[in-house]
Amino acid sequence: xxxxxxxxxxxxxxxxxxxxxxxxxxxxxxxxxxxxxxxxxxxxxxxxxxxxxxxxxxxxxxxxxxxxxxxxxxxxxxxxxxxxxxxxxxxxxxxxxxxxxxxxxxxxxxxxxxxxxxxxxxxxxxxxxxxxxxxxxxxxxxxxxxxxxxxxxxxxxxxxxxxxxxxxxxxxxxxxxxxxxxxxxxxxxxxxxxxxxxxxxxxxxxxxxxxxxxxxxxxxxxxxxxxxxxxxxxxxxxxxxxxxxxxxxxxxxxxxxxxxxxxxxxxxxxxxxxxxxxxxxxxxxxxxxxxxxxxxxxxxxxxxxxxxxxxxxxxxxxxxxxxxxxxxxxxxxxxxxxxxxxxxxxxxxxxxxxxxx
Amino acid sequence: xxxxxxxxxxxxxxxxxxxxxxxxxxxxxxxxxxxxxxxxxxxxxxxxxxxxxxxxxxxxxxxxxxxxxxxxxxxxxxxxxxxxxxxxxxxxxxxxxxxxxxxxxxxxxxxxxxxxxxxxxxxxxxxxxxxxxxxxxxxxxxxxxxxxxxxxxxxxxxxxxxxxxxxxxxxxxxxxxxxxxxxxxxxxxxxxxxxxxxxxxxxxxxxxxxxxxxxxxxxxxxxxxxxxxxxxxxxxxxxxxxxxxxxxxxxxxxxxxxxxxxxxxxxxxxxxxxxxxxxxxxxxxxxxxxxxxxxxxxxxxxxxxxxxxxxxxxxxxxxxxxxxxxxxxx
Numbered sequence: 001x002x003x004x005x006x007x008x009x010x011x012x013x014x015x016x017x018x019x020x021x022x023x024x025x026x027x028x029x030x031x032x033x034x035x036x037x038x039x040x041x042x043x044x045x046x047x048x049x050x051x052x053x054x055x056x057x058x059x060x061x062x063x064x065x066x067x068x069x070x071x072x073x074x075x076x077x078x079x080x081x082x083x084x085x086x087x088x089x090x091x092x093x094x095x096x097x098x099x100x101x102x103x104x105x106x107x108x109x110x111x112x113x114x115x116x117x118x119x120x121x122x123x124x125x126x127x128x129x130x131x132x133x134x135x136x137x138x139x140x141x142x143x144x145x146x147x148x149x150x151x152x153x154x155x156x157x158x159x160x161x162x163x164x165x166x167x168x169x170x171x172x173x174x175x176x177x178x179x180x181x182x183x184x185x186x187x188x189x190x191x192x193x194x195x196x197x198x199x200x201x202x203x204x205x206x207x208x209x210x211x212x213x214x215x216x217x218x219x220x221x222x223x224x225x226x227x228x229x230x231x232x233x234x235x236x237x238x239x240x241x242x243x244x245x246x247x248x249x250x251x252x253x254x255x256x257x258x259x260x261x262x263x264x265x266x267x268x269x270x271x272x273x274x275x276x277x278x279x280x281x282x283x284x285x286x287x288x289x290x291x292x293x294x295x296x297x298x299x300x301x302x303x304x305x306x307x308x309x310x311x312x313x314x315x316x317x318x319x320x321x322x323x324x325x326x327x328x329x330x331x332x333x334x335x336x337x338x339x340x341x342x343x344x345x346x347x348x349x350x351x352x353x354x355x356x357x
Numbered sequence: 358x359x360x361x362x363x364x365x366x367x368x369x370x371x372x373x374x375x376x377x378x379x380x381x382x383x384x385x386x387x388x389x390x391x392x393x394x395x396x397x398x399x400x401x402x403x404x405x406x407x408x409x410x411x412x413x414x415x416x417x418x419x420x421x422x423x424x425x426x427x428x429x430x431x432x433x434x435x436x437x438x439x440x441x442x443x444x445x446x447x448x449x450x451x452x453x454x455x456x457x458x459x460x461x462x463x464x465x466x467x468x469x470x471x472x473x474x475x476x477x478x479x480x481x482x483x484x485x486x487x488x489x490x491x492x493x494x495x496x497x498x499x500x501x502x503x504x505x506x507x508x509x510x511x512x513x514x515x516x517x518x519x520x521x522x523x524x525x526x527x528x529x530x531x532x533x534x535x536x537x538x539x540x541x542x543x544x545x546x547x548x549x550x551x552x553x554x555x556x557x558x559x560x561x562x563x564x565x566x567x568x569x570x571x572x573x574x575x576x577x578x579x580x581x582x583x584x585x586x587x588x589x590x591x592x593x594x595x596x597x598x599x600x601x602x603x604x605x606x607x608x609x610x611x612x613x614x615x616x617x618x619x620x621x622x623x624x625x626x627x628x629x630x631x632x633x634x635x636x637x638x639x640x641x642x643x644x645x646x647x648x649x650x651x652x653x654x655x656x657x658x659x660x661x662x663x664x665x666x667x668x669x670x671x672x673x674x675x676x677x678x679x680x681x682x683x684x685x686x687x
Contacts, residue, residue, distance in 0.1 A: 068543040069514070174632060175400075204399040204570065205614055209626040216625065231543060238622060257622070275544040277551070277573030281596035284577055288549040292499070293513040 012111065012192065013059075015095040020056035021193055021225050022080065022112075027053050027089035029072075029079055033298065048297050049075040051249035052089070054324070057193065062219070062226040064240030064257065066233060066272065068294045072249040073229045077197045080227065081114045093193075110140060113186035117198035119178035123170040123185075130155065130166040133185045140189060147188075154184040157221075158214060176207035180214065187222065195227045200235065212239060233276055237261050242330075245269045248297050248305045251324060255331035265333040267310045304336060316343040360427070361532055361564040362388040362411060367424040369403070369410050369588075376637040380406040382588035383424070385663070390531070393558055393565040395579035395596075397572060397611075401633055403588035404568045408534050411566070412449055413441060429531060446477055450525035454537035456517035460509040466520045467505030470527050477528045492523040496553060515546035522553065526561070533558075535567045539574055551577045572612065576600055581669070584608050587634050587644035589660075594670030605672045606680060607645050643675070651676050651683075 030046035050072045057063050065073050078084045080091065082098065082105055093111070096103040116122040123132055133154060134147035142150070152162040158180040170178055179199065186194055196215070200208045212235065219226060230236050236243060236257075243260040245253040245268065253266040264270045274289040290309050295301055301308045307317040317336055325339065326332030336344040369381035381403045388394050396404040409415055410422055413433055426433045429448050436444065453459040461469055470489040474480065480488070486505070493501035496519040509517055518538060525533060535554070539547040555578050558565055569575055575582050576596060583593035584607065592605040603609045610629050631648040634640055640647065642657035649656065653676065661673045674680070 068545060176632070205611065206399065206629040207632075209614055209628040213625050213628060233544070238626070272545060275548045277548065277571070277577045279573055279576050279600065281576050281579075281600060284555075285548055285552065288545075288552055290545040291549070293515045293546060294543075 013094070017059055019059070019095055020092075021059045021094055022057040023090075023092040024053060024055050024057075024076075024080070025090040025092065027076070027079060027091070028087045029075055029084065030087055045298055048249050048300060050079065050086075051300075053246075053249070053251045055244055055251060055254060057225060057227060058242075060223065060225055061241040062228055062239055064236035064243040065227065065229045065246060066231065066236050066243060067246035068272075069231070070248075070294055070297055071246040072297070073246055074197055076246070077114065077195050077227065077229055081112060081195055082108065083114075110189050111191050112193045112195065113189060113191040114195040114197060115179070115182050115186050115199040117201055119175055119182055119202065120170060122182055123178060125170055128167050128169055129173070129181045130162070132170075132181065133188050136185070137188050150188060151184070154187055155181075157187075157218070158184045159210075160184075174207075176203055176211060179203060179211055183211075183214065183218070187218065190222070191224070193225045193227065195229070197229045198231070199228075201230060201232065208235070215239065233261075233273065245272070248294060248300050250305060251332075251334065252306065253331075253333045254326075255329075259329065259331045263331075265331065265338060266306075266335050267312050268306050271309075271311070304334075312337065314344045359390050359430075360387045361390045361392070361429060362386070362566065363425070363427040364407070364411075365425040367407065367410065367426055368422070369406050369415070370421040371415075372419050372421065373637070378637045379639055380588055380636055381410070382639070384585075384588070384590055386583060386590060386593070388532075388564050388566055390564055391558070391562045392581065393555075393567060393579050394581045394583060395567045395569060395575035396583050396585055396590075397569055397575050398585035399570060399633060401587075401636065402585040403636075404585045405536055406588075407585070408451075408536055408566060408568050411532075411534060412445055412451060414451075446473065446528045446530065448530055449532040449534060450528070450530040451534040451536065452518070452521050452525050452538050454540050456514070456521040457509055459521060460517065460524075462509055465506050465508055466512070466524075467507075470505075470520075470524050473524060473527045489523070489527070492526055493520070495526070495557070496520070496523045498523070514542050515549060518542065518546075518550055519553065522550075522557070526557070529561075530563070532564045532566070535565060537569055538567070540569070540571065547574065548577070554578055572600075584611070587639065588636065589644065589673065591645065591674070592670075592672040594667070598667060598670045602670075604666055604670075604677055604681065605645075605674050606649050606651050606676075608672075643673075651680055 027050055029050040030048050032046045067073050079086050091098040093103055093108055098108045099105055130148060130151045133151035137147040137150060138144050152166055155162045155165055160177060160180055200211050203211060218224060228236065228239055240257045242255065243257050244251055247268050253260060253269045260269060264273060271289040278285055292309060295308055303318040303320050304322050307313045320336060320342060322334045322336045322339060324332055324334040336342040364384050364386045367381055367384040371378040371380055384407055396407065398404045410426065411428060422434060460466065467489055470492060471485040474485040474488055489505060490501055493504060498504050498516060498519050512520065539550050542550060551574060557563065567578060579596050581593060582596050582599045583590045586607050592608045603612050613627055629648050634644050640657065642659055643661050646652045646656040656675055661675045663671045663673045664677060665671050
């Protein structure tokens with residue numbers, strides 16, 4: 001069996017450490033609505049779940065993704081995993097286009113694995129957990145004996161003693177234990193990128209902390225790269241090196257965790273951070289930072305999509321869509337207030353910064 | 358302040374095949390008129406079961422409830438089915454975690470509120486609709502007239518939760534029971550609903566019992582917080598007492614995981630080892646003993662009794678004073 005932890009000189013690493021592990025370019029995924037619009041008119045409306053997004057996942061980092069429900073976080077994850085295919089746009093994995101001859105889907109999926117939120121429905125109830133973990137390696141050509149040995153090693157690694165747990169079925173385990181099994185299964189193919197879609201959200205706080213510690217350990221041991229999707233901003237800040245903020249199918253801000261949490265540039269990021277309940281009963285939140293729910297992604301607002309809820313909205317915002325621009329520090333934002341000659345005054349922006357600093 | 362809800366030694370047991378699940382094991386809780394109490398704890402700690410027994414929502418056949426349970430001075434456990442039906446809605450109303458499941462999908466939201474109003478009050482259809490509209494305005498639903506004729510699936514999550522609050526308030530209850538009302542919502546919408554609950558509570562003088570596993574949500578609305586573990590309230594006190602001076606080791610570790618700076622990057626999180634006990638096979642001593650870093654031999658023999666630490670602040674632990682001493686010395 002190949003040594004599980006020896007990833008220092010990974011033969012699969014083609015582009016070297018400076019090459020992003022995954023580059024996402026103009027990714028677009030719309031879900032057409034049934035029964036809307038005239039047939040064959042070519043003018044059907046669609047849920048614009050992911051609407052042209054660009055970002056990189058660097059080697060060895062944890063990229064956190066935050067945003068409200070319906071902003072396209074999970075659709076992005078599913079497209080990255082190629083569980084659903086994009087309408088347009090390109091995924092470049094370590095320098096090679098996913099689905100091209102150099103990197104066929106089967107090879108790509110081996111290197112990218114995913115852990116879902118619901119630990120119960122993502123395991124086959126009729127398979128013992130060791131069989132579940134060994135399943136994918138067998139499909140990819142490992143002998144069943146080697147695969148079972150590997151499954152047992154992984155169980156031990158995620159903190160479940162194989163003697164006690166290997167033969168159990170999913171319903172015999174607690175939620176935290178099941179999520180450990182899902183993590184072990186994701187690691188069974190020795191992936192380089194693990195997508196964690198709300199993987200700890202359904203767990204109780206004390207169990208969540210155990211699983212987060214486990215994820216940190218595994219990342220170091222196996223040299224993994226994580227894409228960590230969550231709505232819990234505390235957890236995202238803790239685990240992420242960089243954070244990406246999404247709003248209605250678009251990336252509005254990206255930067256290091258400290259940049260995004262301590263000096264948020266986009267008004268949406270700022271409102272999202274302020275929406276976290278205060279832990280001090282003497283300093284309660286008095287006014288909700290954002291009114292209303294996110295607009296419908298079927299008919300997103302014109303111009304900047306956030307202008308309907310933005311506290312700093314000015315006249316051009318409803319007509320002109322902001323262009324995502326990245327500063328030298330790697331802190332990027334899509335907001336007209338940071339664009340020169342956009343007609344949106346900087347005063348409000350200055351106010352924003354002084355208030356926060 | 359008169360007690361609106363009074364629970365004394367409440368026990369709830371579910372009879373499962375070949376075993377008895379002791380979901381609630383002696384809960385003492387008093388909620389005054391116009392007071393907001395948050396019950397916090399992990400899943401399986403008995404907080405939702407406690408809440409549901411206040412309205413006696415558990416199946417009579419498979420549930421055994423003992424102890425005292427009074428709402429507005431009346432003994433709920435002794436109520437006839439008819440008295441119970443009058444109490445539900447009129448005195449006590451409840452909102453749930455997932456409004457999409459709690460609302461009927463085949464009727465418009467307006468129809469459901471009108472039905473509730475006409476079930477409890479003798480009013481005409483038009484009058485009931487007028488009241489429903491007023492309720493929608495009260496819970497700040499934009500364009501309320503149009504929303505009355507919407508089906509639950511046509512509304513967003515936050516809007517649905519507002520509609521459910523309107524439904525719960527339709528018969529002017531004195532008590533509102535909220536079972537994880539914001540757990541399924543986004544942070545930006547959660548804070549809106551929490552602020553709405555706080556405003557309505559002030560405006561209508563409601564007593565609210567609020568079940569959540571999110572300490573932050575509790576800190577935003579509650580006057581008092583009670584922490585549950587394995588079917589017991591292990592510590593309760595005013596929100597400020599509990600959040601700033603937690604005394605029970607479980608509360609302390611629960612808060613530690615959330616406090617500012619607890620989640621330092623690059624550091625490991627402090628965890629509570631082990632898992633909560635099996636409710637069908639509870640240990641004889643302190644239920645938290647197995648996982649407690651301060652536990653001594655005595656902790657595993659008999660369950661600890663409640664001790665008063667300050668007016669209104671009680672905790673159940675044998676080692677409260679030793680732990681406080683340990684904390685000050687180092």
